[in-house]
Structure formats: structure tokens, C-alpha cells
Amino acid sequence: MKNKHIIWLKVVAWVVCLISLGDLLYRYFTQNLSANPIEFVTNETGQTALKLLIASLAITPMRKLSGWNWLIRFRRLLGLFAFFYAFLHLTTFVVLDKFFDWQEMLRDVTKRPFITVGVLSFVLMVPLAVTSMAWAIRKMGGKNWNLLHRLAYASAVLGVIHFWWKVKADITEPATFGAILAILLIYRIVVWSRSRLKAGAGTAAKAALASE
Numbered sequence: 574m575k576n577k578h579i580i581w582l583k584v585v586a587w588v589v590c591l592i593s594l595g596d597l598l599y600r601y602f603t604q605n606l607s608a609n610p611i612e613f614v615t616n617e618t619g620q621t622a623l624k625l626l627i628a629s630l631a632i633t634p635m636r637k638l639s640g641w642n643w644l645i646r647f648r649r650l651l652g653l654f655a656f657f658y659a660f661l662h663l664t665t666f667v668v669l670d671k672f673f674d675w676q677e678m679l680r681d682v683t684k685r686p687f688i689t690v691g692v693l694s695f696v697l698m699v700p701l702a703v704t705s706m707a708w709a710i711r712k713m714g715g716k717n718w719n720l721l722h723r724l725a726y727a728s729a730v731l732g733v734i735h736f737w738w739k740v741k742a743d744i745t746e747p748a749t750f751g752a753i754l755a756i757l758l759i760y761r762i763v764v765w766s767r768s769r770l771k772a773g774a775g776t777a778a779k780a781a782l783a784s785e
């Protein structure tokens with residue numbers, strides 16, 4: 574894929590990632606944020622954060638299965654937008670929902686398990702966002718960086734649990750997110766165990782040759 578095309582695709586990706594924010598702003602200015610605007614904004618930003626986080630996790634399998642290596646250039650963009658929406662989600666909770674009432678927030682975090690899990694999911698996203706730039710890969714080394722960035726899976730799993738726990742009756746939406754994430758995780762585990770088997774077979778072959 575030529576650089577010129579990548580730039581255009583990045584513009585498209587930025588536009589797609591900003592649709593949710595644009596929709597919220599449009600609804601705000603047209604006073605169309607439903608009967609419960611705070612709940613609406615919290616849910617919309619939470620869902621978008623989770624969608625983008627899972628989309629960023631889908632990049633590697635899609636790249637490997639399709640052979641489109643250029644896809645990797647979109648992983649950071651999606652991950653950072655996921656963090657951006659998670660941050661908006663948290664800000665809505667802190668500023669609009671709780672009006673900076675730290676005591677009540679602490680009570681929520683300790684007494685309402687779905688909030689505890691949401692906070693954990695967000696906390697795991699922070700080191701990923703901080704180390705998302707190229708200098709961090711250089712400084713940490715590719716191996717350590719990759720290891721740290723597996724936290725994205727943990728964050729997404731916690732995000733799905735947070736969502737699942739929050740809904741009371743219809744679990745269709747969190748179950749759909751969970752199913753997609755499960756497929757991505759299974760793919761990762763299969764690739765990982767295959768490479769372990771190959772490495773194991775290589776070592777066994779070397780040992781057999783050495784003993785001849």
C-alpha cells in the first residue's frame with residue numbers, strides 16, 4: 574500500500590473515530606441527549622471506548638490472515654481513540670454524574686463491583702497510552718513492549734465484564750462484545766501454542782542431530 578493511500582485511510586479512520594463525539598455534540602446543541610443526558614453520554618462514550626479497544630485488538634489477526642501488513646499502522650490510532658473515549662467516559666462520571674464528590678465516588682468504586690471493574694479496565698489502559706509512541710518501543714525493547722501491550726486484552730475483558738454487570742436484563746450487547754473478544758483471544762492462543770510447538774520441535778530436532 575502506497576504512503577499516499579495510507580494517509581487517506583488515516584483521514585477516514587480519524588473521521589470514523591470522531592463520529593461518536595460528533596453525534597454527542599450534535600445532540601447536545603440540538604438538545605437531543607434523551608431524557609437522561611448524563612446516562613446517555615456515559616453509555617455512548619463507554620460503548621465507543623470498548624468498540625475501539627476491541628477493533629485495535631482485531632488489527633493483528635486481520636493483518637496476519639489477510640497479509641495486509643499496512644493494517645498495523647492503524648492499531649495505535651484505534652487504541653489511542655479507545656483511551657480518549659474511556660477518558661471522556663470517566664470525566665462524565667466524575668464531573669457530570671458525581672460533581673467531584675470524591676467520597677461518593679470512592680463508595681461507588683468499593684461497593685459497586687461493576688464500577689470497580691470499569692476503573693480497573695481504565696487503569697490498565699493508562700500504561701498502554703503512555704507507551705504508545707515509537708520512543709517507548711525503542712526504550713523498552715520490542716519484546717517488553719509487546720508483553721506490556723498484552724494488557725490491552727485484560728483491559729478489554731474487564732470492559733466486557735463491566736458492561737455485562739451493568740446491564741440488568743438484555744445481555745445481547747455485552748454478549749456480542751464478549752463473543753468477538755473471545756474469538757480474538759482464541760486466535761491469539763492458537764497462534765501462541767503453534768509457535769511453542771514449532772519451537773519445541775526445532776529444539777528436539779537439534780538435540781536428535783547432536784546425539785547422532
Ligand code: HEM
Binds near residue numbers: 626
Ligand atoms: C474509569 C472508570 C469507569 C467508570 C467510573 C465507569 C462508569 C460507568 C457507569 C456509571 C456506567 C453506567 C452508566 C449508566 O447507565 O448510568 C458505565 C457504563 C459503561 N461503561 Fe464504564 N466506567 C469506567 C470505565 C470503562 C471503560 C474503561 C470501558 C471500556 C473499555 C467502559 C465501558 C462501558 C460500557 C460499554 C458501558 C455500558 C454502555 C451501555 O449500557 O450502552 N467503562 N460505566
